[in-house]
Amino acid sequence: MIDYTxxxxxxxxxxxxxxxxxxxxxWQPAYLSWWYDMGPNESHNFEVYLRxxxxxxxxxxxxxxxxxxxxxxxxxxxxxxxxNRQVNFGIHKGQPAxxxxxxxxxxxxxxxxxxxxxxxxxxxEQQKMLGxxxxxxxxxxxxxxxxxxxxxxxxAMVYLxxxxxxxxGREEAESLLARRSGDTDNPRILGAFNEPTPDWLAFYMFTxxxxxxxxxxxxxxxESGFDPLARTCRFMLTEEAHHMFVGESGVSRIIQRTCExxxxxxxxxxxxxxxxxxxxxxxxxxxxxxxxxVTLDLYGSDVxxxxxxxxxxxxxxxxxxxxxxxxxxxxxxxxxVSEVIGDKINTKQVAALTALNERLRDDYIEEIQAxxxxxxxxxxxxGIQFRLTLPHKGFHREIGNFTGHFITxxxxxxxxxxxxxxxxxxLPSPKDYAYVQSLMSGRVAELGKFANxxxxxxKGVNGKPLDFQYVxxx
Ligand code: BYC
Numbered sequence: 105m106i107d108y109t110x111x112x113x114x115x116x117x118x119x120x121x122x123x124x125x126x127x128x129x130x131w132q133p134a135y136l137s138w139w140y141d142m143g144p145n146e147s148h149n150f151e152v153y154l155r156x157x158x159x160x161x162x163x164x165x166x167x168x169x170x171x172x173x174x175x176x177x178x179x180x181x182x183x184x185x186x187x188n189r190q191v192n193f194g195i196h197k198g199q200p201a202x203x204x205x206x207x208x209x210x211x212x213x214x215x216x217x218x219x220x221x222x223x224x225x226x227x228x229e230q231q232k233m234l235g236x237x238x239x240x241x242x243x244x245x246x247x248x249x250x251x252x253x254x255x256x257x258x259x260a261m262v263y264l265x266x267x268x269x270x271x272x273g274r275e276e277a278e279s280l281l282a283r284r285s286g287d288t289d290n291p292r293i294l295g296a297f298n299e300p301t302p303d304w305l306a307f308y309m310f311t312x313x314x315x316x317x318x319x320x321x322x323x324x325x326x327e328s329g330f331d332p333l334a335r336t337c338r339f340m341l342t343e344e345a346h347h348m349f350v351g352e353s354g355v356s357r358i359i360q361r362t363c364e365x366x367x368x369x370x371x372x373x374x375x376x377x378x379x380x381x382x383x384x385x386x387x388x389x390x391x392x393x394x395x396x397x398v399t400l401d402l403y404g405s406d407v408x409x410x411x412x413x414x415x416x417x418x419x420x421x422x423x424x425x426x427x428x429x430x431x432x433x434x435x436x437x438x439x440x441v442s443e444v445i446g447d448k449i450n451t452k453q454v455a456a457l458t459a460l461n462e463r464l465r466d467d468y469i470e471e472i473q474a475x476x477x478x479x480x481x482x483x484x485x486x487g488i489q490f491r492l493t494l495p496h497k498g499f500h501r502e503i504g505n506f507t508g509h510f511i512t513x514x515x516x517x518x519x520x521x522x523x524x525x526x527x528x529x530x531l532p533s534p535k536d537y538a539y540v541q542s543l544m545s546g547r548v549a550e551l552g553k554f555a556n557x558x559x560x561x562x563k564g565v566n567g568k569p570l571d572f573q574y575v576x577x578x
Contacts, residue, residue, distance in 0.1 A: 323423050407505070
C-alpha cells in the first residue's frame with residue numbers, strides 16, 4: 105500500500121482518488137522495475153544531491169537534498185487551475201476549456217499524450233551508460249537530475265492516461281515501459297529517440313537541441329483546450345529549462361576548453377588539437393549538424409493534416425498562441441514551406457493550418473540560432489577564427505519535403521553519390537565517435553576536478569561550491 109502524500113507528492117488529490125490509486129499501484133512497481141533495468145547504470149546505491157518538486161509553489165518545486173534515485177519521489181503536478189480558462193483557438197474557440205476528454209477527440213488526444221510520454225523514458229534509456237564516464241561530479245549530478253525529471257515527465261503523462269483514458273490509458277501506460285530506445289522489434293515512437301547518445305558531447309547536444317524540441321512541443325500542448333494536459337505541460341516546462349541549460353552550458357564549456365588549449369599551444373589543425381586531449385571545433389560542428397537535423401525531423405511533415413486537425417480541434421496550439429494577434433482559427437492564412445523541384449529548393453505558400461509543424465519548427469530554429477550565436481561568442485572572445493553554423497534546414501532530413509533529397513549543409517542539392525562521398529565532413533564519422541569516446545573512458549570523481557576536455561562551469565548547483573560532493577558513491 106502506498107502512502108500517497110509522502111511517497112508521491114501531488115496536487116491532484118491522489119489520496120482520495122481510488123481509481124487513480126488502483127492504476128498507480130499496478131504501474132508504479134513496473135515503473136521501478138523499468139528504472140532498475142533501464143535507468144542510469146550501476147547508480148542505484150548512489151546518493152545524489154537532487155532537486156525534487158514537492159509542490160507547485162515557488163518554494164516547493166525546487167527542494168534539494170541527497171537522494172538515492174530509486175527512492176526519488178516522482179510526483180504529479182499540474183499548474184493550478186484557472187476557472188475562467190477557455191479554448192483559445194480552433195473551431196471551439198471561446199468555449200470553456202475542457203476538464204474532461206471530449207469524446208470525439210479521445211483517440212487523437214490519447215495519441216498525442218502517448219507520443220509525448222514515450223520520449224521521456226526513451227531519453228533515460230539513451231543516456232543510461234553515461235554516468236560511467238562523467239567529466240566531474242557536478243556533471244554527473246546534472247545528468248542524474250535530468251534523468252529523474254524525465255522520469256517525472258513520464259509520470260505526468262501516465263497520470264493523464266490513468267485519470268482520463270480508462271482501460272486503454274492503462275494499457276498505453278504499460279506500453280510506455282515496454283518499448284525500448286533503439287530496439288528493432290519494439291522501438292520508441294519518434295526517430296531521434298532511437299539514436300544512441302554514446303558520449304557526453306552527444307548528451308549536451310541532445311539536451312540543447314532535442315530537449316528544446318521538448319520545450320516547443322510542451323509549449324504547444326500547454327495551449328491545449330484540454331485543460332489537464334495544458335496544466336501538466338506548463339509545470340513540466342519549469343523543469344525543461346534546466347535540461348536546456350545543462351546542454352547549452354555543457355557545449356559552451358567544451359568549446360571554451362578547446363579554444364583555451366588551442367590558444368595556449370598555438371595550434372589550429374584538428375589533428376594537433378586532438379593530440380592535446382580536447383575536442384576539435386570541426387568535430388563539434390559535425391555533432392551540431394547531426395543533432396540539429398535529427399531534431400528538426402521531430403516536428404513532423406512540413407504539410408500535415410494531423411497538425412491541422414490537432415489545431416482545429418483545439419488540442420494543440422502554436423508557440424505562444426494566446427500572445428499571437430490573429431483570428432486563432434487560421435481559415436484564410438497562408439504560410440511558406442519549402443519544396444524541392446529538380447535541383448532547386450523553392451518556397452510555396454500553403455494553407456497555414458496545414459503548415460503548423462513547419463511553423464513550430466521555424467520558431468524553434470530562431471531560438472536555436474540565438475544559442476549557437478552565444479557559443480560563437482565564446483570562440484570569438486578567445487580570438488580563434490572559426491565559425492559555427494547551423495546547416496540548411498534540408499540537410500540530412502528524413503521527415504517532410506526534404507526526405508529523399510541529398511542536400512549539403514550550405515543548401516545545395518547534390519547526387520546521392522556526391523553526398524555520400526562528403527558525409528563525414530558534415531556528420532560525425534565512426535572515427536570521430538571513437539576519438540570522443542577515447543577521452544571519456546572513465547569517471548572523473550575527485551572533488552572539484554574536471555576532465556581535461558571541458559572547462560569548469562561558472563558556478564555550482566544551488567549555491568554550492570564546485571568542489572561539493574554532488575554524488576556519494578557508497
Ligand atoms: N519519427 O503529419 P506528420 C520531448 C510520423 S520531445 C517517427 O508528419 P504529425 C523530450 C507521425 O507520427 C517532444 N515518426 O506528423 C525531449 C505520423 O504517423 P502515422 C515530444 C514520425 O503527426 C528530450 C506520420 O509520421 N512531444 O519532450 O503532424 C528528452 C506522419 O505524421 C516523426 C511531441 O512530439 C518522427 N520524427 O506530427 C525528453 C508532441 N514525425 O499517423 C523529452 C506530441 C512524424 O502515419 N507529438 N512521424 O502513423 C506530436 O504532436 C506529433 O506526433 C508530431 C508529429 C509533432 C511528433
